[in-house]
Amino acid sequence: GAGVSQSPRYKVAKRGQDVALRCDPISGHVSLFWYQQALGQGPEFLTYFQNEAQLDKSGLPSDRFFAERPEGSVSTLKIQRTQQEDSAVYLCASSLGGDLGFGEQFFGPGTRLTVL
Amino acid sequence: AQSVTQLDSHVSVSEGTPVLLRCNYSSSYSPSLFWYVQHPNKGLQLLLKYTSAATLVKGINGFEAEFKKSETSFHLTKPSAHMSDAAEYFCVVSVGGGGADGLTFGKGTHLIIQP
Numbered sequence: 001g002a003g004v005s006q007s008p009r010y011k012v013a014k015r016g017q018d019v020a021l022r023c024d025p026i027s028g029h030v031s032l033f034w035y036q037q038a039l040g041q042g043p044e045f046l047t048y049f050q051n052e053a054q055l056d057k058s059g060l061p062s063d064r065f066f067a068e069r070p071e072g073s074v075s076t077l078k079i080q081r082t083q084q085e086d087s088a089v090y091l092c093a094s095s096l097g098g099d100l101g102f103g104e105q106f107f108g109p110g111t112r113l114t115v116l
Numbered sequence: 117a118q119s120v121t122q123l124d125s126h127v128s129v130s131e132g133t134p135v136l137l138r139c140n141y142s143s144s145y146s147p148s149l150f151w152y153v154q155h156p157n158k159g160l161q162l163l164l165k166y167t168s169a170a171t172l173v174k175g176i177n178g179f180e181a182e183f184k185k186s187e188t189s190f191h192l193t194k195p196s197a198h199m200s201d202a203a204e205y206f207c208v209v210s211v212g213g214g215g216a217d218g219l220t221f222g223k224g225t226h227l228i229i230q231p
Contacts, residue, residue: 042221107160
């Protein structure tokens with residue numbers, strides 16, 4: 001596709017439910033990033049993939065958060081046993097990246113997660 | 117470690133007047149610096165970036181920013197505001213070039229354009 005897409009755009013979950021958020025990066029982009037944006041705040045880094053390898057997961061807030069990119073393209077962010085503090089917009093970004101290290105990150109529209 | 121501080125949470129200007137959005141950064145290494153804009157219900161869009169080339173960086177839609185190492189600042193300016201500039205603006209720092217490492221965002225500045 002022309003840009004980064006994310007689905008669903010909106011998700012409402014009851015506390016304790018598991019959720020899965022999907023990201024389709026721009027075709028051919030090596031690097032993929034997940035960010036969490038709480039209401040009124042700037043995005044915060046969660047995790048980074050280079051192809052299928054998860055090179056940095058230092059931003060994941062707890063072991064309830066898990067991300068994967070098994071074939072080096074589509075990525076899924078899974079949150080187990082959701083809590084109210086998980087309510088946020090989850091942003092995905094991709095870049096040509098890789099070892100070059102330079103390049104713009106292109107952001108998707110985000111998934112707004114509301115945990116009741 | 118790296119961080120950015122956006123000095124104003126809200127800035128209000130009249131249409132046709134200059135815009136100044138202030139940003140200070142902290143980084144242990146020579147940083148790459150960016151400004152992103154976020155319109156309501158739209159994805160983040162890159163306005164401009166500094167990666168150790170020219171200190172005055174020109175971006176899209178008439179925006180520019182100047183990297184001042186002595187002041188650890190990267191303020192965003194535009195000579196004449198347009199109604200379509202109303203949005204949330206984020207100053208961002210990266211240790212690398214921004215393509216292969218996570219970005220560190222400021223808290224954002226909400227730009228309001230008065231008619």
